[in-house]
Amino acid sequence: MEIRANRVESLQHLLAGMKSVLVAFSGGVDSTFLLKVALDILGDQVLAVTARSEIHASRELQAAEEIARRLGAKHIFIETHELADSIFTSNPSDRCYSCKRGLFLRLNQVAAEYSLMQVVDGSNYDDLSQHRPGHKAARECGVRSPLEEAQLTKDDIRLLSKEMELTTWDKPAVPCLATRFPYGNEITVEGLRRVEKAEEFLYSLGVGQLRVRDHGAVARIEVGSDDIPLLLREDVAMRVINELTALGYSYVTLDLKGFRSGSMDEVLKNTGV
Numbered sequence: 172m173e174i175r176a177n178r179v180e181s182l183q184h185l186l187a188g189m190k191s192v193l194v195a196f197s198g199g200v201d202s203t204f205l206l207k208v209a210l211d212i213l214g215d216q217v218l219a220v221t222a223r224s225e226i227h228a229s230r231e232l233q234a235a236e237e238i239a240r241r242l243g244a245k246h247i248f249i250e251t252h253e254l255a256d257s258i259f260t261s262n263p264s265d266r267c268y269s270c271k272r273g274l275f276l277r278l279n280q281v282a283a284e285y286s287l288m289q290v291v292d293g294s295n296y297d298d299l300s301q302h303r304p305g306h307k308a309a310r311e312c313g314v315r316s317p318l319e320e321a322q323l324t325k326d327d328i329r330l331l332s333k334e335m336e337l338t339t340w341d342k343p344a345v346p347c348l349a350t351r352f353p354y355g356n357e358i359t360v361e362g363l364r365r366v367e368k369a370e371e372f373l374y375s376l377g378v379g380q381l382r383v384r385d386h387g388a389v390a391r392i393e394v395g396s397d398d399i400p401l402l403l404r405e406d407v408a409m410r411v412i413n414e415l416t417a418l419g420y421s422y423v424t425l426d427l428k429g430f431r432s433g434s435m436d437e438v439l440k441n442t443g444v
Contacts, residue, residue: 210242
């Protein structure tokens with residue numbers, strides 16, 4: 172507990188030294204915690220900014236808006252245009268670099284417009300050990316990651332968020348919809364909308380954490396181990412099959428390995444990328 176307290180103190184000190192910040196705000200566990208601490212330290216010298224485009228699920232954009240409102244933060248949306256970037260839509264393994272670089276350059280412009288001294292994001296200390304091409308883009312664009320700098324881990328942030336009564340403390344990670352496609356498969360508006368509709372249907376059944384991985388004709392569904400029995404029920408399975416085939420999938424599969432964040436990166440481990 173003392174170590175965690177020291178990390179929080181370090182975070183507070185870092186933010187105080189920045190004087191004013193623009194928080195890249197997704198409404199997830201990390202950016203919500205960062206926004207809350209920033210508001211406590213810097214007050215009205217904080218602006219939360221959320222990117223809005225085809226790669227972001229509508230439910231997540233709505234959630235971000237509501238969370239920022241409850242925290243009393245100044246909050247705006249900016250429109251981003253990832254699908255206008257042919258590098259992004261070709262979906263290379265460093266796709267996130269292209270996306271994040273464009274986003275961070277835009278956030279730097281917004282920060283200048285609002286006379287804010289620093290753009291910050293919610294990357295945490297654990298992210299250093301994961302495949303995060305966007306981390307390089309952040310450093311190139313001068314974006315800082317106070318949670319990472321303070322060595323706050325995901326477990327730290329969830330526990331502290333719970334103590335602070337933030338509703339996001341146990342929220343599952345929900346990355347952008349582009350992560351549902353295997354590297355090298357083109358990202359299109361139609362594909363993104365199909366994945367979003369498929370996931371919305373599964374959420375409506377009461378499924379918790381999930382991903383619908385789009386392999387062209389095949390929808391590969393990942394859910395937590397507790398939800399696998401639900402989807403194996405004959406009546407539920409038929410509803411899922413009917414709904415997803417209506418969306419254009421020829422085959423609907425349930426991944427027996429279950430949900431795992433970043434499963435599309437597993438192929439990279441086998442290729443040495």
